Amino acid sequence: MMDAIDRNIINSLQGGFPICDSPYRVVAEQLGIEESDLLQRLEKMLELKQLSRFGPMYHAERLGGGLSLCAMKLPENQFERVAELVNAYPEVAHNYAREHQLNMWFVLATETPERIATVLAEIEEETGYHVYNMPKQEEFYVGLRFDL
Amino acid sequence: MVLSKQDAQLVAAIQSGLPLVEHPYAEVGQQIGLTESEVIERITEMRESGIIKRLGVVVRHHELGYVANAMVVWDVPTERLNLVGKLLGSQPCVTLCYERPRKLPEWPYNLFSMIHGFSRERVLSRISKMVAELGLEDIDYQVLFSGRRFKQRGARYQ
Known part of the structure; x- marks a missing residue:
């Protein structure tokens, strides 16, 4: 504790x-x-994995990489299959199920901005479902702090 | 921006964490052939230029009791976006606040915020309180709680 x-x-x-x-x-x-x-x-x-990391949080775009939030609309019976395919990509940083028609939400972090489109096209091809690509346009706040 | 080879090595060397030793920057330097003061200088520079957004701990919020994880999305008229974005971003309970593109017709929301809390009930009541306090009653919003988490790790850089 x-x-x-x-x-x-x-x-x-x-x-x-x-x-x-x-x-x-x-x-x-x-x-x-x-x-x-x-x-x-x-x-x-x-x-104990209470901390995920102790070190730097990088600004992906300033490092020259690509970063985007992506969503998919999946039938319940396809969810597991698609999740497995999506999570197999090393560029997928995290992936959450959310309660909405768009029910899978993952963050893609790639080494170059161009690679976002490539990976998304591959995922669409492999899974047969459209990926909604929602890259950040403006950052109003990024504190990501949790008071304990 | 293109990183120098040296900075790229440094970025890779510390991405999974700083060593837990008395002189962590010296130890990092040993791995990549830099002195302690060179490492300190490069990290300071990357911190100032914003390549490193933050240096410190990244918590696993779920493990620390923040089990309700809500993505609250708002359909904000373009002319009010800047103001509403800043208002929401200044709320202590909001941990992230970004503008992202709408995907019409399925997805009319253009402002994304994250709110974490100890229970769904508490998160929902905090959101309604915030809407009232900030006068956002006329803005359509939705709360998407997370279900299963499949993967959580930082991005990786070579």
């Missing part, structure tokens, strides 16, 4: 991480704990 110190660590490290020679020591001091304690707790939370 997570305790108050774990929650403090997560709340603090969602906001950023120092870029200096002893960053963990800086964070530990701010939180009033030992550096070794911080390292052990991070390791444990990663092991």
Whole structure:
């Protein structure tokens, strides 16, 4: 179970991480704990998969890559088959079922912008269903923070 | 933008995580033949230029109790999009807020926001409260809760 110190660590490290020679020591001091304690707790939370990652969140387009949110409208009895085909692509970063006519939603992250269209065409060909391509046009907020 | 070969190596070296050691940037540098101060300089630069949006922890929200994951989509008249986007984006419960293209006729929604909460009930009541507080009653919206999660990981870069 997570305790108050774990929650403090997560709340603090969602906001950023120092870029200096002893960053963990800086964070530990701010939180009033030992550096070794911080390292052990991070390791444990990663092991328990409470944290997905500890590191950079990249801006795909500025890295030269392509990024898009895609949706599909699938009959219930086709869902599993199509999910398997779609998830097999390494470019599919995550995939959620959602309650709507458009019932499968996945994020595509490719090494080049052009490859988005290629992968989508392949998915349509393989599955026999249309993919709705909805790339971001304007970003109003991207905090992705969760208070604990 | 095209990354230098060195930056591309650095991007790949830290994408799955920073080492949990006292001098993480020194350790990363050892892997790719850079000094600690060079790594610090390159990461600082990428942070400032926005290639790195954020450095820190990425939580698995589901595992932390945020089990209700709602994509709330809005059909906003174009002339109000900027204002409504910024309003929604400034709400503490909204974790992402993007404009995306409509796909008519099936999909009239052009503003996408994510709201996570501890239960569907609480997420729904927060949304209605937000609609009233921000005066968005005239904007058509839909809440798409997630069902099964098939895959969750960050994007990968070579």
